[in-house]
Amino acid sequence: MDSLQLGTYTFSSRLILGTGKFSNSRxxxxxxxxxxxxxxxxxxxxxNREQAEDDLFGPLSALEGxxxxxxxxxxxxxxxxxxxxxxxxxxxxxxxxxxxIHPNPQHxxxxxxxxxxxxxxxxxxxxxxMPYIAADPVLAKRLEEVGCTSVMPLGSAIGSGQGLATSxxxxxxxxxxxxxxxxxxxxxxxxxxxxxMEMGCEAVLVNSAVAxxxxxxxxxxxxxxxxxxxxxxxxxxxxxxxGSAVATSPLTSFLGTF
Amino acid sequence: xxxLPEWLxxxxxxxxxxxxxxxxxxxxxxxxxxxxRAMTLRRFGRTMTLYAPLYLSNYCSSGCxxxxxxxxxxxxxxxxxxxxxxxELAAMKKLGISDILLLxxxxxxxxxxxxxxxxxSLAAEEMQxxxxxxxxxxxxxxxxxxDCGCTGITIYQETYNRxxxxxxxxxxPKKDFIDRLETPARALEGGIKSVGLGVxxxxxxxxxxxxxxxxxxxxxxxxxxxxxxxxxxxRMRPQTGGYEPPFPVDDRLLARLIFAFRIALPDTELVLSxxxxxxxxxxxxxxxxTRMSIESRTTVGGYCESENEESKEKTDKGQFEIYxxxxxxxxxxxxxxxxxxxxxxxxxxVYNGPSSSIKPEVxxxx
Numbered sequence: 001m002d003s004l005q006l007g008t009y010t011f012s013s014r015l016i017l018g019t020g021k022f023s024n025s026r027x028x029x030x031x032x033x034x035x036x037x038x039x040x041x042x043x044x045x046x047x048n049r050e051q052a053e054d055d056l057f058g059p060l061s062a063l064e065g066x067x068x069x070x071x072x073x074x075x076x077x078x079x080x081x082x083x084x085x086x087x088x089x090x091x092x093x094x095x096x097x098x099x100x101i102h103p104n105p106q107h108x109x110x111x112x113x114x115x116x117x118x119x120x121x122x123x124x125x126x127x128x129x130m131p132y133i134a135a136d137p138v139l140a141k142r143l144e145e146v147g148c149t150s151v152m153p154l155g156s157a158i159g160s161g162q163g164l165a166t167s168x169x170x171x172x173x174x175x176x177x178x179x180x181x182x183x184x185x186x187x188x189x190x191x192x193x194x195x196x197m198e199m200g201c202e203a204v205l206v207n208s209a210v211a212x213x214x215x216x217x218x219x220x221x222x223x224x225x226x227x228x229x230x231x232x233x234x235x236x237x238x239x240x241x242x243g244s245a246v247a248t249s250p251l252t253s254f255l256g257t258f
Numbered sequence: 259x260x261x262l263p264e265w266l267x268x269x270x271x272x273x274x275x276x277x278x279x280x281x282x283x284x285x286x287x288x289x290x291x292x293x294x295r296a297m298t299l300r301r302f303g304r305t306m307t308l309y310a311p312l313y314l315s316n317y318c319s320s321g322c323x324x325x326x327x328x329x330x331x332x333x334x335x336x337x338x339x340x341x342x343x344x345x346e347l348a349a350m351k352k353l354g355i356s357d358i359l360l361l362x363x364x365x366x367x368x369x370x371x372x373x374x375x376x377x378x379s380l381a382a383e384e385m386q387x388x389x390x391x392x393x394x395x396x397x398x399x400x401x402x403x404x405d406c407g408c409t410g411i412t413i414y415q416e417t418y419n420r421x422x423x424x425x426x427x428x429x430x431p432k433k434d435f436i437d438r439l440e441t442p443a444r445a446l447e448g449g450i451k452s453v454g455l456g457v458x459x460x461x462x463x464x465x466x467x468x469x470x471x472x473x474x475x476x477x478x479x480x481x482x483x484x485x486x487x488x489x490x491x492x493r494m495r496p497q498t499g500g501y502e503p504p505f506p507v508d509d510r511l512l513a514r515l516i517f518a519f520r521i522a523l524p525d526t527e528l529v530l531s532x533x534x535x536x537x538x539x540x541x542x543x544x545x546x547x548t549r550m551s552i553e554s555r556t557t558v559g560g561y562c563e564s565e566n567e568e569s570k571e572k573t574d575k576g577q578f579e580i581y582x583x584x585x586x587x588x589x590x591x592x593x594x595x596x597x598x599x600x601x602x603x604x605x606x607x608v609y610n611g612p613s614s615s616i617k618p619e620v621x622x623x624x
Contacts, residue, residue, distance in 0.1 A: 020303060020305070021302065021303020021304060021305055022303065022304060022305075022599060023304035023305075023594075023597040023598055023599050024594060024597075024599050025599075044606050044608070045603065045604055045605050045606040045609070046601075046603065046604065047603075047606075048356070048602065048603040050351070050356070050603075051354050051356075051602055051603070053354075054354065054600075054601065054602040054603055074605060074606055074609045075608075075609055076451070076484055076609070080608060080609050083608045084606060084608045084609070087606070087608055103483070103484040104483055104484055104485075105451075105452065105485075105486040105487075105525075106479065106486075106487060106525035106526060107525055108525075159300050159301040159302075159303075160300070160301075161300055208300060208303060211303045211304065212299045212300060212303055212304070
């Protein structure tokens with residue numbers, strides 16, 4: 001069985017869903033179900049213990065077969081992210097933590113230095129650390145060295161829908177990584193998710209593309225199918241893209257004369 | 259008199275915005291709306307973050323010609339005391355509010371820094387996110403407030419036209435145009451996480467003001483790269499003091515301003531308050547605005563009063579008229595019917611306090 005292994009957890013689905021930006025929790029839950037996702041991420045800042053109607057955590061934790069991965073979106077430093085991780089673990093009981101540290105709340109680009117620090121410390125504390133990072137092959141290896149469970153490089157800026165703008169760097173990260181690489185952010189269409197999987201990503205994380213779709217549950221399902229197809233293609237082995245035509249008189253025929 | 263900073267008059271980066279706002283602009287309002295809507299949906303999804311204002315005090319030392327709370331107005335003055343604030347906060351929490359904006363007038367002996375600090379601390383005990391719209395402060399004072407749990411400040415320049423500004427602000431500390439202009443930077447220096455800027459539409463040429471406002475946002479964004487930024491579009495309405503805005507902004511121009519700002523600043527939070535009508539706010543939800551106030555009262559206190567209509571101060575006039583007086587429940591129902599989720603809590607106090615990064619370990623080895 002081809003399954004996704006993250007720490008001690010095994011998942012048959014390779015689609016991870018983000019839960020923000022939906023028009024309401026009912027649609028969000030329907031999308032989660034339709035996606036077949038077994039791992040979903042939810043921002044600690046959207047946990048609302050005082051008002052059930054405004055809370056994303058409660059309804060998600062009631063879903064069967066779903067593992068929650070709280071995220072630290074809103075944190076701008078490692079210190080804040082670490083504190084958030086502790087609270088999130090306390091509230092959710094989940095060992096997963098998606099480390100998201102974006103000091104600039106406008107473009108939401110992850111801070112590599114703070115992310116590295118927070119990930120190092122949280123991994124040591126026993127969390128299953130899933131850091132959201134720029135597509136930086138060296139940072140990805142550094143995070144692997146400090147015990148992260150996976151790395152989550154961005155395909156393009158969050159909410160930009162620019163797809164796999166970073167594919168050149170993603171290819172290096174995938175080639176060199178000893179831990180699962182999960183593309184997070186920037187995907188707009190299922191075909192891009194399929195492409196990421198064909199490249200060798202172990203999973204993809206999607207949020208805006210589903211939440212902003214005309215019919216989110218249907219789009220979630222489409223992503224699930226694309227991810228499965230992309231994975232199957234990767235395992236089957238893609239035919240090589242040929243760069244140049246084969247010469248009519250062989251270039252190496254002289255080798256026979258030796 | 260201190261000269262205007264260079265960034266305020268540099269028109270190179272406002273060219274695109276200026277084109278969208280020009281009276282002769284070739285982009286129709288409908289085209290801008292479609293673009294603005296698409297950009298908002300991509301970046302912010304189908305959500306609207308909500309907050310509510312709490313007027314702490316209407317004492318004031320400034321003579322703003324347009325304000326019902328200016329120091330020469332004969333309006334009754336109050337300030338909320340700690341026990342009253344606790345009651346107000348409890349009443350607001352009952353409405354679901356967790357993101358609060360505390361307001362005061364210009365600095366006075368009756369409502370000074372120590373008072374405001376006490377109010378911020380009280381609010382931070384109850385609310386998830388606390389911002390202030392009060393008098394300009396020093397970097398040190400902002401740092402103290404940030405330590406007490408204040409994460410944002412709103413400070414409108416009112417108008418970026420210095421001549422108009424100086425004529426409108428007849429006396430008091432607010433008269434200093436440059437000091438006001440530098441206030442958001444001081445707040446960010448002091449560790450406040452986000453600043454809300456705006457002009458009071460109606461006081462001066464709205465397009466010129468909008469271009470300056472944009473330059474201010476960009477200048478702060480470049481200088482303080484960690485800063486959260488929001489832009490509000492408060493439009494002058496008949497005030498308690500009976501001031502008639504000399505440059506009235508109609509519905510279409512306001513819409514054009516909002517769309518153009520969304521297109522020019524795709525990631526910035528855009529705010530629309532209850533100064534606007536229910537119909538206008540419903541129409542703007544999803545088209546560019548990402549943050550709205552709810553359940554506003556512009557009198558001092560006001561949340562407990564509405565629970566007990568017979569109580570004091572019913573004759574008080576607020577700072578301005580509220581045009582959208584729907585309850586949180588009604589307002590949220592309207593948003594939901596448009597497929598937009600009202601978000602009451604979009605912050606976690608664990609992220610409060612001045613931004614300070616972990617020092618790299620190597621430093622201690624040096």
